[in-house]
Amino acid sequence: TERTLILVKPDGVARGLVGEVVGRLEAKGLRLVAAELRTLPRETAEQHYAEHSEKPFFGSLVDFITGGPLLALVAEGPRAIEAFRALAGATDPVKAAPGTIRGDFALEVQNNIVHGSDSPESAAREIGLFFPSL
Ligand code: GTP
Ligand code: MG
Secondary structure, three states: OEEEEEEEOHHHHHOOOHHHHHHHHHHHOOEEEEEEEEOOOHHHHHHHOHHHOOOOOHHHHHHHHOOOOEEEEEEEEOOHHHHHHHHHOOOOOOOOOEOEHHHHHOOOOOOOOEEEOOOHHHHHHHHHHHOOOO
16 A cells, blocks of 8 residues: 545635545545645745746745645555546646546646645655654
8 A cells, every 4th residue: 555645735725626636536445544724834835846946937836835725635545646646637737638636627737726746755755744743
């Protein structure tokens, strides 16, 4: 079994899509291990997205992810990382397949509803950042 960090980003919370996202991951068979609604401090957001610190959109991304409450989740199951990335769909919601979370609910690349860890190394780092007691 494997664990992954999932975020329902502030746009998803504001649009009332928490139930939709949690419903889909539970229906898939992933099991919730931790869940907390919180507004990120800038420092945590900058650490979470450190790999993008040199990108032109970094400041905008940090503004967005700290701009309201998000739902942080840890889910587990066989190949949980890849399983949730498949449910989420491509980063650009216009390219994301219909039937995926981003494909069904988003239009803009930044405001794409969810985050999911992209590797076991990222998952370990991100779970440690969001839920240090796990
Ligand atoms: P995450 O699960 O959130 O990490 O998304 P991802 O792994 O599918 O994409 P990536 O790590 O490349 O980018 C992180 C986040 O930055 C994306 O989910 C978007 O919210 C945002 N983002 C990515 N590319 C762009 C861009 O070109 N412009 C803007 N404004 N935001 C972007
Ligand atoms: Mg990413």
